[in-house]
Amino acid sequence: MANTSRRALRLLSSFGSRRLWPLRELAATLGVSERTVRRDIETLRGLGYPITTVHGPDGGYQLGAGRTLPPLVFDHDQALAVAVALQTAPSTVFGLRDDAARALVTLEQAMPAALREAMKSLRLTRLRNYWEFPAPPIDPAALTAVGTAVRHRHVVVTETLRADGSRPAPGDDDFRPARRIEPHHLVVWAGRWYLVAHDLGDHQWRVHRVERLRIRPTTCTFRPRQPPYDDLAHFVMSSHDRGDVPAAWECTGSARLNLSAGTVARWAPSGSVVEHLDAEHCRLTLGAWSWAGVAGILATFDTELTDLHPPELTAACHRLAHRLGTAGDPGEEP
Missing domain, CATH: 2.30.30 (SH3 type barrels.)
Incomplete structure (x- = not known):
């Protein structure tokens, strides 16, 4: 009976996230046989949920028209997902952090006791990723x-x-x-x-x-x-002219690369700017905590670097080239 109740709850959650479910996909989602899914659907129908059968090659099951699910029908895994998502949401919208915290409290109060305890068990602190440079929060x-x-x-x-x-x-x-x-x-x-x-x-x-x-x-x-x-993600990441500006770093420099702007934009770190020069060349402006850091990132593109600015970056590239040239040589200082 307990297993049947849990599966019924997951069924309700599934119908809340998607209108039409083929029988095979429902069985795979629940990790049970198609026969068991049919039996659980009959259980829900007996409880008053008008789950209808849609015939045809694209058919399956769906919640009847005019009927909505009870509010906050979450299973255990969904409750944990909500708790993690609300606590790790980046502050890209004004007031989002406070709103997310209030939303978590509201959801916990509306949860059954067991799910409430599961959500409360996940209290975490989100640390900043220093390679991400979010824009100022949006209105x-x-x-x-x-x-x-x-x-x-x-x-x-x-x-x-x-x-x-x-x-x-x-x-x-x-x-x-x-x-x-x-x-x-x-x-x-x-x-x-x-x-x-x-x-x-x-x-x-x-x-x-x-x-x-x-x-x-x-x-x-x-x-x-x-x-x-x-692939919209590929389009965004490979578009060099997307309005980005250099992030604030201790050291910021630029170089001309013998690669197309689209290629460099795809792999350039967050907070950098790619300028299109011609079909086979671009200028990359980026920053790091040291000039050696900037030089090291530029070296990952494995292409010729010219027209470096400022002079500190040029010197750092020469030092890095010397260190790499003598790497593993016991006669040289590390």
């Missing part, structure tokens, strides 16, 4: 406006702000006229919010830093387009 209203435009497929008019959030004037190097774009998808990478959009001015796909956009919604709708890549 929830601005993020909601972008998310709403993406969801309802509304064209938006955008202006690009400076890295400090100020609005450039016409004639400034940073000035870009307002553009009409179709917002297709939001991506979070390394604590930064990016918007994948199609520009209606030149019909190009671009990646924008959300916090550097001033957005004016419109009521014009658009039809979904096929992005240039099926």
Whole structure:
């Protein structure tokens, strides 16, 4: 009876996360036979849940129309996942940390005693990853406006702000006229919010830093387009012109690399900036805790490095080359 109750709870949770479930997938999710799933579904039906059968090759089971699940139907693993997610959520939105803490308390109070204890058993501290450089937290209203435009497929008019959030004037190097774009998808990478959009001015796909956009919604709708890549993560990570700025480090330098901007952008660390020079060359600007650190990161690209700045970086590259050239030689100092 206890096992049946647990499976019934997991069934309810499954129907809450997905509308239609093929029998085979339900059985695999629960780790039981298809016959057992059918029996558990009959148990739920006996408790008053109108689980309907959808026939056909794409059929399965779904919760009947007009009926919703009871609130907070979590199984043990889901409760732990919620506790971990709320405590490790990065602060990329203003007030998110406090809101996440309040949400955790609210959920714990609504949980059954056993699940409440499981959630309370996971109290942790999230330490900063020093290779991640999240942008300043985004205003929830601005993020909601972008998310709403993406969801309802509304064209938006955008202006690009400076890295400090100020609005450039016409004639400034940073000035870009307002553009009409179709917002297709939001991506979070390394604590930064990016918007994948199609520009209606030149019909190009671009990646924008959300916090550097001033957005004016419109009521014009658009039809979904096929992005240039099926893998949106690859598209974002390989787009060099995505509005990034160098992160604050003790040492920041740059070099010309004999690689394309798309290749370098894909593997450059968070907080770096890639500038397109031509089809086979780019400039990479990045920082680290020492000049040797900057030189070491540049060396990982395994290509020729030229036009290094500042002189301290050039000297560090020469020292690193000497150390690597004598590595393992007992006649040299370590």
